[in-house]
Amino acid sequence: MKVALIYNENEIDPNDVINVFGMTTKEHYSKKAVEKVARALEKGGHTVKVVEGDIHLADELREFMPKVVAGDTPGMVFNMAYGIQGQNRYTHVPAMMEMLGIPYIGSGPAGHAIVQDKVMTKIVLQKNNIPTPGFWVFRTPEDTHDDLIFPVIVKPKLESTSMGMEVVDNWDDLR
Numbered sequence: 001m002k003v004a005l006i007y008n009e010n011e012i013d014p015n016d017v018i019n020v021f022g023m024t025t026k027e028h029y030s031k032k033a034v035e036k037v038a039r040a041l042e043k044g045g046h047t048v049k050v051v052e053g054d055i056h057l058a059d060e061l062r063e064f065m066p067k068v069v070a071g072d073t074p075g076m077v078f079n080m081a082y083g084i085q086g087q088n089r090y091t092h093v094p095a096m097m098e099m100l101g102i103p104y105i106g107s108g109p110a111g112h113a114i115v116q117d118k119v120m121t122k123i124v125l126q127k128n129n130i131p132t133p134g135f136w137v138f139r140t141p142e143d144t145h146d147d148l149i150f151p152v153i154v155k156p157k158l159e160s161t162s163m164g165m166e167v168v169d170n171w172d173d174l175r
Contacts, residue, residue: 002075003046004061004102006053006093007034008082016054017084026163027082034080041078053081053093058100065102077104087158088113118157141175 008028014020034050041048051060065075077097083089090112097104107115115121118135125132136145137157154174156164168174 001046001073002065003041003048003078004064004075005034005038005041005048005050005078005080006057007050007080008053008084012084013054016052016056018055021085024085029080037078037080053079054084057093057096061100061102074103077102079104079106088116090116116158118155118159138174144171 010028012020012024038048038050049060049064051057051064061077066072068074077093079093079097081093083092091109094104094106094112095109098109114124119137122132122135136148150171151167151169152174154166154168155162
């Protein structure tokens with residue numbers, strides 16, 4: 001099977017987007033990690049092409065992926081891309097794969113959009129009875145919660161993974 005392994009470089013090349021705006025990606029897998037996954041897929045008998053998840057992605061996939069005819073095995077995408085820029089950058093590759101009709105591994109655009117919002121994620125987990133630590137939302141530095149016990153872990157509402165996470169020991173540091 002043909003497998004396109006999609007990833008992102010460390011820095012945005014201004015030639016790989018029409019305009020640079022908003023938050024650019026800080027997350028990426030190392031070249032070594034991408035190469036290891038590619039080698040493992042090749043060992044499994046797949047034809048692998050490593051492709052940058054940028055403005056040229058659709059053209060690269062059109063050249064590499066087979067057009068599926070009844071009974072054929074489609075190619076697929078192994079997504080290791082975090083997206084290039086913007087608040088919902090994680091949705092870039094999955095949304096494009098759905099638009100192009102290419103099967104892919106990983107969460108869909110809606111899943112990525114929901115988990116990018118930490119408050120929404122906590123609500124979804126709680127509503128589905130999935131254990132998760134309690135949380136508080138602070139909208140202004142003046143907000144207080146009497147039952148807050150320090151130290152606490154603070155995460156920005158709209159950031160990915162552990163970006164911006166801090167351990168805070170008191171009200172002054174929290175503000």
